Amino acid sequence: MTGPGRWKERRYGLRLNASIATVPSFSPIGESADWYWNHLGTDVLRGSAPHISPLVEVLAHHRDRWSHVAAYDEFIPFLTFHRFDADSIVGLAVESGMGHVVQVAKHHDGFCWWDAPGTGRTSTSQGPHRDVVGEIAAACRRASVQFGTAYSLLDWPDLQVPLVSYVDQILHPQVIDLVERYGTQILSALGGGADTTGSGDRRIEELLDRARDLADAQGFELAINDGWGGEQPTFASLDSTVPAEIMTTPWEFCRPLGASFGYNRAERAEHLLSAGSLLDLLTEVISKGGSLMMDVGPSVDGTITEIQQRPLREVGTWVTDNQELIHGSRPFDLWGDALVRYMAVGEHVMAVDLAAGPEVVLAGLTPDRYEVLSVEADDGGSLHWEQHRGGVIVTRIDRSPAGLAGVYRIRLQPAIESTRLFEERAAEPRALQPLLDSAIAGDVIQLQEGRHTGPVAIPHGVILRGLGWDRTSIIGDSAHHGSRGAIVTLADSSRIENIHVSHGAHDDRHAPSVVVSGFDAAVVGCRCDGMVVVEGDDVTISAVVGPGVIGDSQRTTIERCTFNSQVTGNSQGTGNGEGWGTGVALTGGSGHRIHRNEIVGGVCALRLHDISASVVSENRLEARWQAVHLQRCDHVEVVDNSVRHSMRAIDIEGGNGSIVTGNWIADGDSGATIEFGATGTSIIDNHIERCRVGLVVWDAPTTLIGPNSYVDLHETDPVAHGPDAD
Secondary structure (H helix, E strand, C coil): CCHHHHHHCCCEEEEECCCHHHCCCCCCECECHHHHHHHCCCCCCCCCCCCCCCCHHHHHHHHHHCCCCCCHHHHHHHCCCCCCCHHHHHHHHHHCCCCEEEEEEECCCCCECCCCCCCCCECCCCCCCCCHHHHHHHHHHHHCCEEEEEEECCCHHHCCCCHHHHHHHHHHHHHHHHHHHHCCCEEEEECCCCCCCCHHHHHHHHHHHHHHHHHHHCCCCCEEEHHHCCCCCCEEEECCCCCCCCCCCCEEEEEECCCCCCCCCCCCHHHCCCHHHHHHHHHHHHHCCCEEEEEECCCCCCCCCHHHHHHHHHHHHHHHHCHHHHHCCEEEEEEECCCEEEEEECCEEEEEECCCCCEEEECCCCCCCEEEEEEEECCCCCEEEEEECCEEEEEECCCCCCCCCEEEEEEEEECCCCCCCCCCCCCCCEECHHHHHCCCCCCEEECCCEEEECCEEECCCCEEECCCCCCEEEECECCECCHHHCCEEECCCCEEECCEEECHHHCCCCCCCEEECCCCCEEECCEECCCEEECCCCCEEECCEECCEEECCCCCEEECCEEEHHHCCCCCCCCCCCCCCEEEEEECCECCEEECCEEECCCEEEEEECCEEEEEECCEECCCCEEEEEECCEEEEEECCEEECCCEEEEEECCECCEEECCEEECCCEEEEEECCCECCEEECCEEECCCEEEEEECCCCCEECCCEEECCCCCCCEEEECCCC
16 A cells, blocks of 8 residues: 555654754754744845744854854855765664654755755755755665655745746746655645745646656555645644644644754753653554654754654654554544543554553543453553443553553443433523623622523623633633624623633634723633733733733733643734744733733743833743743833743843843743843843853843852853854
8 A cells, every 4th residue: 555545554754854054053942943044034034934033042153153154055065964874864763663754855945955956956966965855765765664755835045936937937846856756655845835826826736736646657646735735635734732632634743852843953852852752742643643743853964863863762662562553543532631542453442551650540431431341461461450430440460561651452342321211401501691781880690500601791890700610601602702702801890700711612712712891800710711801901810721811901910820822822922823822912001910820832921012110920931932021111020930941031122121030940042031122131139040041131231130040051151142242
């Protein structure tokens, strides 16, 4: 079997991600090094991607290491690949238990890793002077590994070329060459970016039809991802978050071992997935019906560093022993949970115990749904099991499972349906707005357990109270939303407490759950599936669980909330879509207080814009790029916060007189970045640990740096200054 069918059976693969940026191989920890030239603020690239541009960390690195390079292509002579060994790299994939290898044939910078038609910017005529695509394709054939190519539609050097000319003169001949000459079996559009509407869309569909015909002539069916904009893709490519539940249509999740798709010399082993974390990710993707593509970045000599190889090989031992799970399974009714994964193989259900402990609870295999007939350890170990209403408890008698995870083979059948004396019907949601229409200021409306329909508008001075967000809910109507798409709208001095505000089956996480339009209003103890939007002054958001808050007001208080902004994008974020959100984004005003919250996920945990005289204190923060981002803010205090795993723990861009003190910061790139005209900033008494550098001060000469403690920094000098070195 070839093509898509075979691809579905090879559900774990390796993607080689190299570009001209492989030469400097640098970005701050948390960013992707393949965007190096974009990070320098180059005009031709600005606006082409949602990456921060410029990045002062990259400006400093370029000044110190590559100041003699004035143009991007001047890096090409250093791109030697003199130790590149295609058989060794494909061998790494085989040892890792992978079934396919995809070569990035052309990255966004337009550099082609074969003698591509229509351009002289190729690896055969410059840099390595070798056909990297051809060598990987040949090595894959020798190892019986499926070969694929990834091709960027976002070609920086050709951004000004008319779309029709680009498709006809560049895209078409190059893609056809990859399929016809190298036998590409998987064809992925890398990153998207081209506007393929109208005639461009038709031409790309014609291109894909031609590519399929060429593959058929060679005896295989071409697998094509959805990045091309064609009408019949083989699979969808995801690169932000793994779906929450099982997907029945083919999909692939792509991610690097660390934060950078290309090799980043700043990343250490602790910044990459461990073997355990990689196995967690792999089994989650497989149990939800997907395929996992792991990116690795060769260094400038063409080799894969040991810190990238190690977790792949360690997981490969387990994958090799469990081939049927990774490459031969299908999703079960349940995908599992944080500790256990389920897959179906033949007539059996396979349970993967990620903790590999002496006892495991197989939750979900409850007697009301399944009758479990037998449980056996795949390694032959003795065990005892029993089924109860919480699932199946498996206890090892002789020893714990060896290796990264235990595997159990289960035979079961559907439970016999019990006789019901009465038909069970879910209570119909009750209309809520009629209860509120007659309410007046001072009224407290106590909702009982159950579901209520929105949208609703809470009148002036009225309190709407539930029994807890696990018992009382307000569900939005998919056919109609309230003010600005909200499920609940609050007027002056109104309040909502202890209620789950849900979009229901509509599940529109980009729409707001609550809009607070009045002053002195409050949202307390609620779970909100969408954002809380604050428009009125003197608003309190307390003990709320959800994706976050957007505000444009005076004196907003946000306290004791738990936000995960990765579940949604928002208009104040750096981009749209999953993984690009901002947890709290406030614009304008003064007197804001953000205290004792937990904000994780997304690109930014907390962003304040044009704000003065406010306090950010005692929060636990974690984000991809910035934990706290102050843009043109005056006299903001950032005090006693705990920040981990964020590229920039605190980013102060412009503004005057802000104070950063008493914060505990670890495992990021920098403890604080003060940049682009910020004046009078004080950085005092912070503890900065296991970061690349303590502070980056760029174009902010009046910054006051007091005593701070620095522990286990990567750089010798804890403070980097610029643009002129002190």
